[in-house]
Amino acid sequence: MSEDVARPTAKLSRVEKAAILLLSLGETDAAQVLRHMGPKEVQKVGVAMSHMTNIHKEQVEEVMAEFVDVVGGQTSLGIGADGYIRNMLTQALGEDKANNLIDRILLGGSTTGLDSLKWMEPRAVADVIRYEHPQIQAIVVAYLDPDQAAEILGQFDPKVRLDIVLRVAALTTVQPAALKELNLILEKQFSGNANSTRTNMGGVKRAADIMNFLDSSVEGPLMDSIREVDEDLSGQIEDLMFVFDNLADVDDRGIQALMREVSSDILVLALKGADDAIKEKIFKNMSKRAAELLRDDLEAKGPVKVSEVEGAQKEILTIARRMAESGEIVLGGKGGEEMI
Template identity: 60%
Template sequence: MSDEAGSGALDDIEKAAILLISLGEADAAEVLKHLGPKEVQRIGYAMTRLNNVPQSQVEAVVSDFMHVVSDQTGIGINNDRYIRAMLNQALGEEKAKTLIDRILMSTNTSGLDTLRWMEARQIAETIRFEHPQIQAVVIAYLDPDQAAHVLTYFDDRVRLDILMRVSALDQIQPQAMQELNDMFEAQLTGRGSGSSQTSPLGGVKATASIMNFIDSTVEAEVMDGIREADESLAAQIADLMFVFDNLQDLDDKGVQVLLREVSTDQLVVALKGADTALQEKIFKNMSKRAAELLRDDLEAKGPVRVSEVEAAQKEILTVARRLADEGEIMLAGGGEQLI
């Protein structure tokens, strides 16, 4: 955490963390329950790094906030999802419990939504002995990165079966969705739930999104299994998956936004496995001096294991997907928009 007095040295997440801590527990809870799990997770992590923040810096953050909202008629905050671990780490288990209860057990949280706030291992254990079709619906309902993490807790055969079922999903009938929602509501919170609306769920595109977040080795095994069962389906999934080379399709502004979020060390390793066209696109969207330094680093970098390159590329793709979720950039794969 910077010791500078102003708020200019802080990023938006750090400012949000300072602002929420300044508000106090009750008001912070009201704000947090309107945010999604990813946002709250990032804010919670920022809270853990706050240390001896000067009063002048707190005042600067609050002043900035008041300036931003002064010309607005309202603040639109939407989403719902994942927080428990980060708030426990940020605030301590006892203090966080009250906050978590207020957020997760609000009347607006349905049974299926509650799953989104749980750790991947907990979700896997919750659905482990359910019918495979129920498992597939839950996996399709989760965010792709969370779904991919949950699938790591199943063996190869079950994981393949679930993904095949997710691919075959289209829509789920309102009554079936309501019954499933009520089942998890009763199981997880001990109470009934409100109405549920039908919506598109699952499908080939959802499977491709989940596959994007699965570890490279596991991904190859799963794709082989899908290809063996249905070669056409495997081809559709592969066409829709967003891989590192697809970053070449980002517009220049998108590349520049992404580069601000990625460390040079990470980028050097990732680019060791990239084709020349993508490397040139990256260089083109940096300052001349920064591009020269990156070229020198690439040339000076010795041999790198394929696994290290793939890991660095996955990390950058995770950042890219987060930025796409936030509307900062637009990703596309196989000719279709993924986000």
């Protein structure tokens, strides 16, 4: 962002504006804001903060004014508390400041053992639960965000992976004793008390969400294994999965909103491996000039690895799901809800 820092604020992304706002608040107030953000949000803001240099006074004033206008028109921010990713804060602020910030956030919140898992690296979470009872593993995987859960599943061998997904799909509620047991297992690393009531988590939809984030090399064999065990369940999971091709079923207004949140580099990579229907859907929801530039970029882009294309598509799907959860767009396709 260093070369773009003089851009008018209208051309800055929402994440860049958020980074400018947090940098302007100072460390203590920024900590209070970050405490109410999820790990993925803080990761993006942390990267943007680390790229900020020579921010103009005019930019700060415009961002502040826009923030006041937006907040003034709302009755509630509607934000939920969650964990966040330590590495991104370290990258943005340096290790000492990041550690101080983490302490302030955690001391000011009510982070439970399961919530704290959300800012651990997937490999570390897998190591913690590797030798625990399969049902405990399933509870952890069902509780975490689908993309993090998918990375955790990737750390296990196929047989264990299959068992966990089947258990996640079968979950409906979790009894207090199970949550208490999990907190006891992790008591040296996390804090929190067991809930007094059953907790809803898991289910076929959650299993489908997790499957969406698995690499194709893992997702295909795993789905085949599920089909061998329970053909009806595999069909239910497939019906609920939302894949990149399903973006063709999103309405034009939704596609336009989604494209405003996606960088051009990621979009070009994702479209390299997309069907013509998806490409045309994107092109028709851009200005004629922007569509021409995108076509030129696609033609000029040389061969790319399949893993890079899949990674770009997953990044766009992550944004789409977040926007769907907040009500900004409605997803169609396999997992979409019928509209009347």
